[in-house]
Amino acid sequence: MGISARWRAVIAVVVLGTAGLLYYLYDPARSQLAPKCSFKLLTGWDCPGCGAQRMVHSLLHLDFASAWQANPFLLCMMPVLILLGFSALWRNRYPRMYATFNSPIAIAAVGVAIVLWTVLRNIF
Template sequence: MSGTAGRAARAPAAGAAPAASAVPAAPASASARRVFGHPAAGPLGALAVGAAAAAYLYRTDPHQPGHLLPRCPFNWATGLLCPVCGATRMAYDLLHADPVRAFHDNALLLLCTPFLLAVAGRWAALGLRGRRWRPVLGARASVAVAVLLVAWAVLRNVY
């Protein structure tokens, strides 16, 4: 069809409700944009999710089978330990004040925990002040982290 006949065929009939795609989405309210767009929304959301996960993990022993915690996909596929395998068990042990067992579960991650907490604290502090912070690793730092993780994975699987 061409010309006006084609346009008439596509036009809705008089009194018919417009198609769902023709209805514009409701604009987000200014208060919702203010709350969810605030720089503190990310760190506070991460804190809330982390607190909920810690509350669940405190009552769930990942050392024992029969719980809802997922298995590491890398370990499931290969049978090898990835660099963060044992992180859930380590967190459980730290929640129950057992640093020796936590060290046994994942020593590298346990040693990096103070640094990770400092990064999370800075992210939260700047967010609460209304400033966004997006840390960027340089090329050398990215390579160093990758080499460290690969070396740790090899070391964990050899010994």
């Protein structure tokens, strides 16, 4: 809104850096302070993002095997998420990429993948 692009970048870097440092230093599987998933506590089922904190912790320690164990779907989605952010930021420069990633089919595919993953991880 009223914030300039430079300040937005500074804020993003500070927030991401602090969060990254915290998740690097503390293991969310052992720490009491790590927020727990409301969906899992209320229903007993895993939500699509359950394991995300453990995955970030493992990724920051470059332990890809345990990252895969924590949440394989989110690990596969990481490149997609990065590309999504890139296409939104560089919308003027790469309009075709933006149009592709934001086409109804692509969005529906992402939504269906998330719902499918939620169902499958709770069945198996």
